[in-house]
Amino acid sequence: MSVKTWAVAGTAAAVLLGGGGWYVLAGGGESHTESLCGTPLGGTDTEVATNAQGIAVVEATGVTAHDPKAVGAENPELVTTPVRIVETMKGKFAPSIGVSQRVEPGGVPGSFKVDTSNREVIMEQGQRYVVAIGPGDLEARPGTTTFSTLIRPAHRGAAQEADYWRGVIAKAPPKPVCDDTVSQ
DSSP: OHHHHHHHHHHHHHHTTTOOEEEEEEETTTEEEEEEEEOOOOHHHHHHHHSSSSSEEEOOSOOBBHHHHHTTTTTTEEEEEEEEEEEEESSOOOOOEEEEEEEEOOOTOOEEEEEEEEEOOOOOOOOOEEEEEEEEEEOOOOOOOOEEEEEOOTTHHHHHHHHHHHHHHHSSSOOOOOOHHHHH
């Protein structure tokens, strides 16, 4: 599946996360339908822990920017920040990934502001954050990306954030039954 296709899926996910939904993706000659059972925008930590595909403490290793390959002309409101994984609490991550998020232009060319949630901030190079990933590829395979459902500064430090989130994950209810992927 191409990066551009994941960008389209990320926009669909941002729109549909409030109550689930479906979309059709086409890539490499294959067509399949995927449904989304994601975290409601502004969800609690427990909802994030239940629904996220992956949760990790990361360090931003580069500048947040539009990635024409990931975004495409149809999705100018998505930006990607390169990060390295510091501590994993849920899911299996590659050592370095790009984390995409939905934004609005910030007025000054090249600047952005968070669009959809009070649970996300724009990442700054060299800073650490807790990220929860909804749809996307945690292992950073070529042609894919990830989409955040939470980006929060790691104010407690990496070890304390990891302990906190592992506790939330341990107490969170199981993810509701959802047909994540149906191949056609």
